[in-house]
Amino acid sequence: SQQGEEDPQALSIQEGENATMNCSYKTSINNLQWYRQNSGRGLVHLILIRSNEREKHSGRLRVTLDTSKKSSSLLITASRAADTASYFCAVIFGGTSYGKLTFGQGTILTVHP
Amino acid sequence: EPEVTQTPSHQVTQMGQEVILRCVPISNHLYFYWYRQILGQKVEFLVSFYNNEISEKSEIFDDQFSVERPDGSNFTLKIRSTKLEDSAMYFCASRVGVEGAFFGQGTRLTVV
Numbered sequence: 001s002q003q004g005e006e007d008p009q010a011l012s013i014q015e016g017e018n019a020t021m022n023c024s025y026k027t028s029i030n031n032l033q034w035y036r037q038n039s040g041r042g043l044v045h046l047i048l049i050r051s052n053e054r055e056k057h058s059g060r061l062r063v064t065l066d067t068s069k070k071s072s073s074l075l076i077t078a079s080r081a082a083d084t085a086s087y088f089c090a091v092i093f094g095g096t097s098y099g100k101l102t103f104g105q106g107t108i109l110t111v112h113p
Numbered sequence: 114e115p116e117v118t119q120t121p122s123h124q125v126t127q128m129g130q131e132v133i134l135r136c137v138p139i140s141n142h143l144y145f146y147w148y149r150q151i152l153g154q155k156v157e158f159l160v161s162f163y164n165n166e167i168s169e170k171s172e173i174f175d176d177q178f179s180v181e182r183p184d185g186s187n188f189t190l191k192i193r194s195t196k197l198e199d200s201a202m203y204f205c206a207s208r209v210g211v212e213g214a215f216f217g218q219g220t221r222l223t224v225v
Contacts, residue, residue, distance in 0.1 A: 033213050040221075042204060043156065045213035088156065098144055100169055101206075101214060103156040 006089055006104045014112050019076040021107040023089030024069075030092045032065060033101065034074050037086045046074075046087075081113040115139040119205050119217035126224055129194050134220045136188045136205030146206040146214065147180065147190045149173070156204070162188065195224045 006023050013019055023032070031050045035043040049056045049065045049072065056063045062075040076083055086108050090101040118137040126132050138145050147159040160170040160180055167180065179191045188207075192199055200223050206214040 031211075035213075035216075040202075042218040043206075043216040045215065048213045090156075098163070098208075098211075100146065100158040100161055100171075101148075101156075102158065103148075105155045 006087070006107045008107060009105065010108045010110070012110045012112065013079055015079060015081055017079055017111075019079050019083070019109055019111070021074045021087050021089075021109070023072045023074070023104055025091050026070060027093055029067075030099070032063075032072050033090045033092075034061075034063060034072075035088045035090060035103075037088065037106070039085075043088070076109075079109075079111045081111050083109060084111050085109060115215070117205055117207055117215050117217035119203075119220050121220060122218065123221045124223070126195055126222070128197060128224055132192050132195055132222065134190045134192075134203050134205075134222070136190070136217055137186055138188055138205065138207030139209070139215055140186070142207035142209045142215070144168075144208045144214075145182070145188045146208075148204045148206060148216075149201040150204065150219075151201045159190070159203075192222075195222075197224050200224045 029051055031048055033048045034046045036046055037043050047058050047061055047063050049063050060077045065072045086106045088103050088106045090103045092099045120135045145162040148156050150156045158171050160174045161168045162180055177193045181189050202219040202221050204219045205217045208214040
C-alpha cells in the first residue's frame with residue numbers, strides 16, 4: 001500500500017519524557033501532516049510539512065521529513081498526561097496539495113503522570 | 114476559533130434505512146471531504162468535493178452514497194440503504210487551501 005504507516009503502534013512513557021513516532025510511505029508526496037485524536041473524538045491538525053521542507057517546529061512538537069527515506073518523525077518534548085491520544089500521519093500524494101489525505105494506522109501514545 | 118460542525122453526534126438506524134449526516138464546514142473553505150473510521154481501524158477517505166462537484170471518490174463511495182452542498186453552507190453525506198458494515202465514525206473536513214484540513218467531531222453511525 002502507499003499509505004503512511006506509523007511505528008510504534010503503541011508507546012507508553014512517563015510525564016516529562018520525550019515521545020517519538022515515525023511514519024513511512026512508499027511514493028512521492030506533496031506534503032505530510034500529523035493529526036491527533038483523543039478517544040472517540042475528531043482529528044485535530046497538528047502540523048504540516050511540505051515535501052521541500054526538512055524540519056518544522058510548533059511549540060513542543062518537532063517534525064522531520066526525509067524524502068530520500070520516505071519517512072517522517074514526530075517528536076513531542078516534555079510530554080504531559082494530556083498528550084495521551086492517538087497520533088496519525090497523513091499524506092497527500094503526487095503533485096496536488098488539495099488531494100485526499102491518506103492516513104496511517106496511528107500510534108497510541110499513553111503518558112503516565 | 115472557527116470549527117467544522119457535524120450533526121448528529123450519534124445516530125442509530127435500522128439496516129436498510131436512509132441516513133443523512135450533516136456538516137457545516139468553515140465558511141471561507143473551498144474543499145470539503147468525508148472520511149470514515151471503523152472502530153479500531155484507520156481513517157479512510159470517502160469523497161472530496163470542490164466547486165460544487167465531486168473531485169475524487171474512493172471505492173467505498175459506491176452508489177449507496179451521495180453528497181450534496183444544498184445551500185452554500187451545509188455539506189451532507191447520504192447513505193441510501195444502510196448496511197451493518199456502514200457502522201463507523203464519519204468525519205467531515207474542510208480546508209481553504211494548502212494548509213491542513215479542519216475536521217469535525219464526527220458522527221457515530223450505528224446500524225442495527
